[in-house]
Amino acid sequence: MMAEGTKAGLSVMWKGGVILEYRDLHIAFDPIIESTKFTHVFVSHAHFDHSRGLSFQGVSRFTTPETKDLIMASRKWNIEKVETLLIGDKVGFDDLEVQAFNSGHILGSCLFRLCTPEGTFVYTGDLNFSKTLITEPAEVAPCDILVIEATFGSPQFSFPSRDVIYKELVNWAIECILEGQVPAFRADAIGNSQELISIFNRFTEIPIVTEPSVTRINRVYESYGFRLNYVPSRSLQGAALLASRKCILIAPKNVDLSYNPTFRTALASGLSMLFGGSGERFPLSDHADFPHLLEYVASVKPKIVYTYHGGRLNETLARLIERRLGIEAKPLPAEPYRV
CATH class of the missing domain: 3.40.50.10890 (Rossmann fold)
Structure with missing residues (x-):
């Protein structure tokens, strides 16, 4: 485990958002707390508990056009300078590349995959792996490191069709x-x-x-x-x-x-x-239930999984991923963890 602030290598942690540190980059996914350390902010979708980072000033901010429009329709934030990515688009910083994939949650929602020489990393944001009348299932984005939401990360959550x-x-x-x-x-x-x-x-x-x-x-x-x-x-x-x-x-x-x-x-x-x-x-949910969370992890085939956004269910989901899928899993740590 690395000391906080270490710049070398690739590390990930939960600190008021999912924070990935790579060399001199501090990339925040759906942060709820501002930091002068952030070099880039990526927002997965327009729900308030994930989108506050678009209101942060003095940092480059990225999201989809749909998310930007939804936020402008629902909140009085200054987000005119937010940069937009279409699903499938890529943006690069030195030798790190970020690509947006559909996450199946709501209009414009996306998951992000980062590719570096040291490995690939996926942040799901909120995820839905089933088709609805208004959304397609989340895209499978193969990776080495998967950070996945655990909102319904317990076997008690199995929704009807x-x-x-x-x-x-x-x-x-x-x-x-x-x-x-x-x-x-x-x-x-x-x-x-x-x-x-x-x-x-x-x-x-x-x-x-x-x-x-x-x-x-x-x-x-x-x-x-x-x-x-x-x-x-x-x-x-x-x-x-x-x-x-x-x-x-x-x-x-x-x-x-x-x-x-x-x-x-x-x-x-x-x-x-x-x-x-x-x-x-x-139970009309725009999130994946427990069986679909496991199905998504199995489809992505990561080397390690970090669970987040589920409170006490972070531990539950991580334990059951290891037990049922044989993939190393743990709750996302609150300090930089070298991956």
Whole structure:
């Protein structure tokens, strides 16, 4: 193990983000804490817990055009000077090359592979390894060192197939409307909300009404070619539909919908498997579940795996990768580790 600040060789650690040190480069992936040491910042996608690094000033910042547009639609950050990479694009610094691959999570989400003379390194960001109505599965990026998220890194997280979840969502919504209630879904404004709209557009003719923050994100998706049929909640048509109780409402997870007794709420998120409380719950996840995390690791065939972003599940996932796949794995350390 290397002392903090050592410049020689290739080292990786968790320090308010995934930090890779290579010679004089300090490359931060999805950092949440600024540092004057950073030479480059790469952001994997637009969700707030990963994208704060794009607001950092005085450092070169990289992300996809879609992520940049989503953030500009949802947050008041100065990101005009952020450099963009299309999926498949490469950028080089001396003898280190970074390439963006699709991570399957949301619009514009990517994983990053770094190639150096000393080996290859992949940072997944948030990962989904299954196909949905609005995303393709994460691309397999072979590497020596894999840093993979562990949000659902335990065998307790095995989601039903998309077909099963879609059917249950539609059946529940129809049941609500037949009983004179408005099915009101709480979901991430970016990703899950657009998948919900696509589900009901594809399989029903029920009108969809969206809260303002979801509407803003919808417009970004539409600018990239997605066809979404919805009505803004603050429009006259949206108000009339909600009053008729013959529509579906889609709102962010943090919006309180208890003000309207005609709303029957449901949480659409992989995290619904963890939370109790009132309302229905549907495990519509834009993350890989435990079986898909193992499948991705097996497909990449790394020499060593580091787990992160899963709290106590970092240790669980690492242990089970070693046990089931025979690949060395450990939680990402909090100080530079020579790899």
